[in-house]
Ligand SMILES: NC(=O)c1ccc[n+]([C@@H]2O[C@H](COP(=O)([O-])OP(=O)(O)OC[C@H]3O[C@@H](n4cnc5c(N)ncnc54)[C@H](O)[C@@H]3O)[C@@H](O)[C@H]2O)c1
């Protein structure tokens with residue numbers, strides 16, 4: 391491991407400005423999914439340590455909220471610069487614990503820095519209102535104030551940028567934070583503690599705890615000092631956290647699971663659609679919340695699309711993320727591989743045809759062959775379950791209305807994509823699809839300038855865009871009398 395990477399690889403938690411272990415001394419091993427080797431350990435903290443982190447964040451909040459938006463922006467710009475100055479080391483650390491190709495890890499770290507820079511500026515535009523008063527002798531103000539201590543819980547698939555989408559707006563708004571990264575990928579989260587320290591954020595503003603997810607989660611959701619929970623992860627856990635946060639009426643932001651449809655109409659640019667399909671499906675080996683889960687291809691071009699996708703996909707290089715040219719890394723763990731195998735077995739039992747891949751890769755471990763399944767049918771589990779792996783089930787359809795109905799036939803509503811050359815169809819389909827994010831003739835659409843977030847059981851709230859800071863603010867109405875007007 392390069393020396394600079396080890397600088398960020400902290401085997402301790404950041405609580406109130408101190409790097410500490412678990413009270414019990416217990417630790418969790420962190421495994422490199424490509425080599426299955428233990429790369430290190432992190433503290434196995436629980437409620438007591440989390441409570442101390444919350445109290446440190448509450449203490450820090452009382453001074454942090456009084457800093458000017460300009461001062462917070464200055465520190466956030468320094469944080470942005472620290473991330474970019476260390477992009478390679480942070481990317482290598484991310485690959486070691488998550489497995490994605492180095493090029494994707496670099497992009498994720500770059501996206502993390504971009505969120506920080508975006509909110510450095512958005513924090514300076516948190517405007518209030520002066521409302522024309524209905525009373526001649528009173529004045530009405532509406533102000534925005536930081537909600538206070540926030541609890542942030544993030545997933546393993548984007549261990550850096552998912553935290554950036556929370557810490558960026560939270561710190562810009564004047565909030566303080568207690569963050570819990572996923573146990574599979576803790577180092578990219580803990581690195582935010584190192585970066586925040588080096589950027590000059592006051593002690594207690596950023597706290598990072600690792601360990602028992604349920605214990606840390608229970609303290610974050612039940613402690614009344616925490617005024618907001620922001621979660622990115624599965625819908626199942628999101629529902630649990632919402633229920634627990636209700637006990638103290640906390641604000642919640644939920645970035646949850648997806649089941650993205652990808653529609654290709656007869657009038658689409660087929661080569662563009664295939665290029666978009668590979669990008670929207672195979673990023674992070676299919677382990678993203680916005681990855682295509684179901685392809686719907688119109689009858690007239692179905693066979694050509696399948697043929698071209700198989701050909702394009704066959705060119706993907708599978709290997710360890712740090713190896714030059716790797717485009718498909720390993721899946722996160724054995725459980726992920728078993729889930730993918732179950733879904734393929736279900737599909738083939740229901741008439742699906744494996745036309746590419748379909749089994750564990752010759753590299754062994756959790757590497758899996760990029761897979762395409764033709765003749766997918768609506769009774770297959772893909773329709774309702776997130777694959778979270780490199781598998782493309784391809785359904786066929788005849789009419790536009792049928793495609794939109796099938797695309798919407800899921801509890802999820804995060805991302806969707808469709809390819810057409812017809813402008814009228816583009817508006818009909820865009821307006822008919824019940825999803826928070828829509829890619830029209832594009833397969834990769836996430837950007838800091840745009841609000842990211844799902845509908846239905848894919849979540850609540852938005853991250854990115856000008857909308858993303860609103861969830862970290864309380865609106866206060868002030869009526870001022872006695873002015874002798
Ligand atoms: N919508 C989005 O922006 C987005 C982004 C990335 C991932 N995701 C979703 O996340 C899922 C994959 O990530 P994952 O496997 O880490 O999800 P997960 O829900 O299993 O875990 C997410 C986080 O929650 C923690 N957690 C687990 N059980 C908990 C509990 N009882 N109390 C408190 N915290 C708990 C985990 O330790 C982790 O930090 C997929 O469903 C994917 O679609 C959504």
Ligand SMILES: O=C[C@H](O)CS(=O)(=O)O
Pocket residue numbers: 547548551677678679680836842
């Ligand atoms: O996995 C979900 C991420 O939000 C994907 S993206 O990098 O934001 O597109």
